[in-house]
Amino acid sequence: MRRDGVIPQYQIDGAIPYHVRKDLALIGAELTGSDILVPLFDIITNKKVGAQTITPDGRKFFSKGMKKAGVGALIGAHTDRIYVTEGWADAVVVHQATGSQALFALDAKSMPKAVASLKKRHPHSEIIVVADHDDEGLQAAKATGVPYCRPAEHGMDVWDLWKAGGNSAVIAMLNTTITDTTEGQDKPLASYGVVAGDQLSAMEFPPVEFLLPELLPTPTLALLVGPPKAGKSWLAWRWALAVSASGRDVFFIASEDSQRRIKERIAAIHGAIPSNMRLLAAHDSPEPIPRGQEAVKLIRSVKEQYPDTSLIVIDVAQAIMEVSTREKGYSAASAEWGTLQHLAHELKIAILLVHHAKKTSGLDLNSPLESVLGSTAIAATAETVMIMEPIAGSRDVKLHITGKDVDTLDLAFPWKNPGFGNSMDADEVGLGETQMAVLDYIRLNPKCTLSDVTENLNKDKGQVSKIIARLVSLGKVSKNERHFLFPA
Numbered sequence: 001m002r003r004d005g006v007i008p009q010y011q012i013d014g015a016i017p018y019h020v021r022k023d024l025a026l027i028g029a030e031l032t033g034s035d036i037l038v039p040l041f042d043i044i045t046n047k048k049v050g051a052q053t054i055t056p057d058g059r060k061f062f063s064k065g066m067k068k069a070g071v072g073a074l075i076g077a078h079t080d081r082i083y084v085t086e087g088w089a090d091a092v093v094v095h096q097a098t099g100s101q102a103l104f105a106l107d108a109k110s111m112p113k114a115v116a117s118l119k120k121r122h123p124h125s126e127i128i129v130v131a132d133h134d135d136e137g138l139q140a141a142k143a144t145g146v147p148y149c150r151p152a153e154h155g156m157d158v159w160d161l162w163k164a165g166g167n168s169a170v171i172a173m174l175n176t177t178i179t180d181t182t183e184g185q186d187k188p189l190a191s192y193g194v195v196a197g198d199q200l201s202a203m204e205f206p207p208v209e210f211l212l213p214e215l216l217p218t219p220t221l222a223l224l225v226g227p228p229k230a231g232k233s234w235l236a237w238r239w240a241l242a243v244s245a246s247g248r249d250v251f252f253i254a255s256e257d258s259q260r261r262i263k264e265r266i267a268a269i270h271g272a273i274p275s276n277m278r279l280l281a282a283h284d285s286p287e288p289i290p291r292g293q294e295a296v297k298l299i300r301s302v303k304e305q306y307p308d309t310s311l312i313v314i315d316v317a318q319a320i321m322e323v324s325t326r327e328k329g330y331s332a333a334s335a336e337w338g339t340l341q342h343l344a345h346e347l348k349i350a351i352l353l354v355h356h357a358k359k360t361s362g363l364d365l366n367s368p369l370e371s372v373l374g375s376t377a378i379a380a381t382a383e384t385v386m387i388m389e390p391i392a393g394s395r396d397v398k399l400h401i402t403g404k405d406v407d408t409l410d411l412a413f414p415w416k417n418p419g420f421g422n423s424m425d426a427d428e429v430g431l432g433e434t435q436m437a438v439l440d441y442i443r444l445n446p447k448c449t450l451s452d453v454t455e456n457l458n459k460d461k462g463q464v465s466k467i468i469a470r471l472v473s474l475g476k477v478s479k480n481e482r483h484f485l486f487p488a
Contacts, residue, residue: 004247015056022159024092028075028104038088038104040071043117052088052106062106070117073104081126083174084115084144086137090158094130097167098174099202108132108140115144128177132157147177167203171195208405211243211311211350217384217405218310218350221341223317225372226388227357230397233257233315234269234419235388236354240313241270244277248310251278251302255319258283269419278306282319292336295320296343303347310349317353333375341381357387368400399423428476434459438467442477443487450483 001007015034019026029038036054040063041047049071050063062068073088076095083102085091091102105114111129118127129148131137133156141148151161151173162170175194195203208217216222216239226232237252244250254262259281266273273279282289290298298320303309314320321336344351356373368387369379379385384403391398395415402408412428413420431439434457441453450468454461468485471477478486 018054069113075102093162097170108136111140112143220383222352222384223382249276249308253314255282292322315354317355330377334377337381
């Protein structure tokens, strides 16, 4: 809510506290005005000896005259494995990522004495130093005599790594510990982010975030599939505008449209084009839409130039895929689409690809996913898949949604000429006026009877009985042994 501007950043006297700017919980510390106060203790005796003050701009001060040798702050409850860091923010990051206790050891110079004291207090615990990636941090880590690790990139500390790659990046680094006997040896699993079961159990993850409720989680690689002239672009524009209206930035790559056509289309369904939506119309672009790895570079450039972008729509997907003279096999398609999936998570965005469906005339499909044009790897790689199916006799469509972070559901979108209206349950699209009236009455009056419905709607009892039987078969209404009716 703070990020979206619904509520302001927490601040006192006009200054945003250090932990708020760092996106950290206030663990093992307290707030005094706009400053953070981290109480510090003798590691062996647990006697308080002073504190570190951290101002909103990141300046740090220790209590005047305080001894630093063998002093620190333990973050979290005691665990068999204890990590030791140079800074308070680093200790909080490690604790939150692993659930293990972490010791804030004040700085690199005091690290060896802090580890020695920690060994005396917890002689049976596994101790791992998490060093900053600089010369001083490396020297201090080696001097402790215990296994250590550090971010791969020079100049980074643990908080920098967490901010760039999240908990998974921190876990991957913690699993690449170095000792005197292992330093310099090859560690083939070091870059894979392997995590121990107890570490994963202790990790806490935020709930899945949605750009569109029930439809579009983030980050994700999403696929909107439909046959020609089914209205795929209309639906994609509808969703892009909805995300834009929620205050999030959108980038739309229209490979088959001109700026004039886009303006006319949006004007017909929405009005003015919002300023937080940016458009790349292929017909008016001096450069052609790039393919393959060049398309990946384009997406990265979008995020770099417009860092608040939450959704990138590409209509159609084929415009950015490598040209092939033959149909791509499973491995090639999986690698190509998998690159986009990893890119969405790396950039923390949703990428929505509009894609064509197979010509299904004469085909018996066992699943809506089988209608996706091309290799089965495409539907397998995309994390959110939405399949459009035209409803006979109209321009309305059914939409089958399935994916890793969404519940499987079927919706219907009525055609409003131009564009689609609000979604509704797909099973209710074919219901007539009287059938909907019966369903609405039961929803408003649970535990009603057939007679109640007949009398209040002034309808024929036989007709209502048949309607209720159909609603029961569709799963919209249930009936108990006493024949009371309930909405399902």
